[in-house]
Amino acid sequence: MRLFFENKAITGILAVVPDKEILFDDEIENYEFSKETSLKLKHTMGYNAHRVFEESVCISDVAVFAINKLIDSGKIDRDSIDALILVTETPDYIMPPTSNVIQGQLGLKEDMICLDINQGCAGFEVGLIQSFMLLEQENINRVILINGEMLSRKVSKRDRNSYPLIGDAVTITVVEKRKDNGSIYANIRMDGSNCFAIQIPAGGLRQPSSPATSEMHRDSFGNWRSEDNLVMKGDEVFMFVQKKVPPLIRDILDFSGFDSDEISYFMFHQPNKFMVNKLADKLKIPREKMPSNIVENFGNSSGATVPLNISYNLADSLKERSMWLCMAGFGVGLVWSSMVMKVGPLKFCDIIEFGIGNS
Amino acid sequence: MKEKILEILVGLRPEFDFTQSVNFIEEGMLDSFDVVSLVSELEDKFGILIDGEDIIPENFSSIDAIIRIVEKSEKA
Numbered sequence: 001m002r003l004f005f006e007n008k009a010i011t012g013i014l015a016v017v018p019d020k021e022i023l024f025d026d027e028i029e030n031y032e033f034s035k036e037t038s039l040k041l042k043h044t045m046g047y048n049a050h051r052v053f054e055e056s057v058c059i060s061d062v063a064v065f066a067i068n069k070l071i072d073s074g075k076i077d078r079d080s081i082d083a084l085i086l087v088t089e090t091p092d093y094i095m096p097p098t099s100n101v102i103q104g105q106l107g108l109k110e111d112m113i114c115l116d117i118n119q120g121c122a123g124f125e126v127g128l129i130q131s132f133m134l135l136e137q138e139n140i141n142r143v144i145l146i147n148g149e150m151l152s153r154k155v156s157k158r159d160r161n162s163y164p165l166i167g168d169a170v171t172i173t174v175v176e177k178r179k180d181n182g183s184i185y186a187n188i189r190m191d192g193s194n195c196f197a198i199q200i201p202a203g204g205l206r207q208p209s210s211p212a213t214s215e216m217h218r219d220s221f222g223n224w225r226s227e228d229n230l231v232m233k234g235d236e237v238f239m240f241v242q243k244k245v246p247p248l249i250r251d252i253l254d255f256s257g258f259d260s261d262e263i264s265y266f267m268f269h270q271p272n273k274f275m276v277n278k279l280a281d282k283l284k285i286p287r288e289k290m291p292s293n294i295v296e297n298f299g300n301s302s303g304a305t306v307p308l309n310i311s312y313n314l315a316d317s318l319k320e321r322s323m324w325l326c327m328a329g330f331g332v333g334l335v336w337s338s339m340v341m342k343v344g345p346l347k348f349c350d351i352i353e354f355g356i357g358n359s
Numbered sequence: 360m361k362e363k364i365l366e367i368l369v370g371l372r373p374e375f376d377f378t379q380s381v382n383f384i385e386e387g388m389l390d391s392f393d394v395v396s397l398v399s400e401l402e403d404k405f406g407i408l409i410d411g412e413d414i415i416p417e418n419f420s421s422i423d424a425i426i427r428i429v430e431k432s433e434k435a
Contacts, residue, residue: 037371041392044399161392221390234391235416242411274395278411 002255003186005132009178010341012075012348015171015311016066017298018051019355024164031160032222038160046273046292047164050299052152054356058092059148060101062170062354067106067144075348076174078106082140083113085130087123087303089332090150091116102146113140120198121269121331122188123147123303124173125339129186131175145173147303151230154200156216158224162232165272167299170354171307174347181342182324185256187248188337197236198332202227237331241275244336246282249328256340263340264323265314266290269330270305303329310343311351318344360405364425367400377422384416394419401425407432 024047028038041047053062063086070076086099093101099114113134119126124147131143148170155166202213213227225231253260260266266285270276276292291313294305301308306327310318317323322344330336368377368389375388383389389397397419398409409432418428 034373037393037396040371040396040399044395045392161390220387221392235394238391238395238411239415242414274399275411278414281408282411 001188002251003129003188005184005186007177007179007181008132008135008184009176009181010128010173010343010346011176011178012070012174012346013171013307013311014066014070014348015169015304015308015351016062016354017167017169017308017351018053018057019353020054021049021051023049027157027164030158032158032218032224033160044274045165046296048296050164050167050295051169052166052299053150053168053354055153056356057150057354059086059088059090059146059150059170060092060098060105063102063146063148063172064105065354065358066170066172066352067102069352070172070348071106076142076144079109080142081108081112081144083115083131083134083143084108084146085115085117085127085134085143086146086148087117087119087127088146088148089118089120089302090148090154099146119335120302120333121271121305122329122333122335122337124269124306125186125188125327125329125337126335127173127303128175128339129188129337132184135175135177141177143175145175147171147173147307149302149304151302152299154228154230156223156225156229158216159229161223161234162230165295165300167295167301169298169301169304169308171304171311173307183256184339184341185252186337186339187252187255188335189244189248191334194236194240194334197240197334198230198232200228200230237271238275240334241271241330242278242282245279245328245330248330248336248338249283249326252326252338252340258324258340260285262324263289263326266326266328267306267309267314268328270294270309271300271331302332308351311349315349315351318346318349321345360426360429361422363404364401364422364429367397367404370400371396380421382420384420389419397425401429405429405433408435410435
């Protein structure tokens with residue numbers, strides 16, 4: 001599905017990462033694989049360092065900390081927030097919505113909308129699409145989009161295929177009405193028939209968590225996980241990305257009328273370094289125009305990877321000037337979505353750390 | 360080429376005898392992450408780039424299948 005928007009802009013991005021960094025080299029002993037095999041994967045997949053929040057920290061703690069920082073520093077006015085969208089798979093509660101928790105803790109006005117959206121790897125694009133739709137309303141001028149994940153707690157620490165790749169992060173993106181920011185082109189596709197390619201089997205009403213679901217089982221390759229843990233069919237997900245994403249990007253370029261060399265950067269979700277590099281090669285896009293360094297420095301934080309990617313790689317440029325970016329997210333759902341839009345100059349584009357002392 | 364490929368496979372999974380297997384994937388000798396490591400080593404060793412769409416289990420299920428995909432990538 002193609003979507004088109006005008007007179008809207010991203011005006012600032014603040015990414016919050018945990019101050020706790022875990023190095024793959026320090027956790028190799030947790031896995032039932034030879035050190036040599038694991039080190040080969042380190043190089044190829046980008047296993048290096050990943051950031052995880054302490055177990056007591058929840059999305060609302062980090063989001064409130066970050067948004068208060070923006071308010072206290074005068075970057076946004078508390079009463080100007082007309083909508084708060086939280087995209088996450090790891091909310092504080094099943095009920096109430098975590099966006100309402102955040103609204104209450106921030107002391108925001110009653111005359112606004114709060115929305116929780118359960119989406120994963122394409123969560124930034126889904127959140128932006130929702131933000132743009134809300135901004136079509138006369139009374140909504142500023143949306144705060146929060147993308148946050150605490151998935152490290154849902155992945156087994158003895159799962160060598162997933163744990164080294166997982167990172168926690170929360171990003172705050174301010175989306176506003178702005179005239180003359182150019183057109184925004186988006187496309188999005190979904191395949192629920194393959195939704196269990198990436199899943200956490202237990203913990204919902206279909207299969208509540210219990211002592212039985214927390215029992216650890218060894219797969220045939222030596223990874224240990226329980227029904228409470230994230231499990232991914234790696235080969236299916238890889239093929240999904242390689243088959244579905246290149247046509248998606250060709251479609252968004254066709255829709256927007258841009259050639260790939262007219263796009264300054266391709267800021268994609270980063271499941272792992274190998275997959276991003278394969279996409280760049282397939283699309284004949286120079287690897288330096290499609291950064292793949294988020295997993296090796298922070299881990300894959302699902303819907304937060306694209307704004308973190310932008311903050312980590314383009315902050316200095318985007319605070320000075322605008323550029324046309326192609327963004328894309330793909331994964332859980334299965335959902336795949338991309339967007340071409342002009343981004344910048346941004347009022348802020350930063351990364352800060354959050355530790356237990358901040359909560 | 361066959362010897363080089365066998366050397367890579369043994370390096371990845373020294374516990375298996377790849378010369379005695381009919382299908383590395385179906386017999387549980389390689390998982391998707393082993394295939395990623397295998398692709399990376401094949402690319403380094405043979406100076407090729409394997410297309411992402413060719414990274415499917417059947418192309419890495421036997422020595423002959425791997426030779427075919429290396430030769431295809433060399434021609435690309």
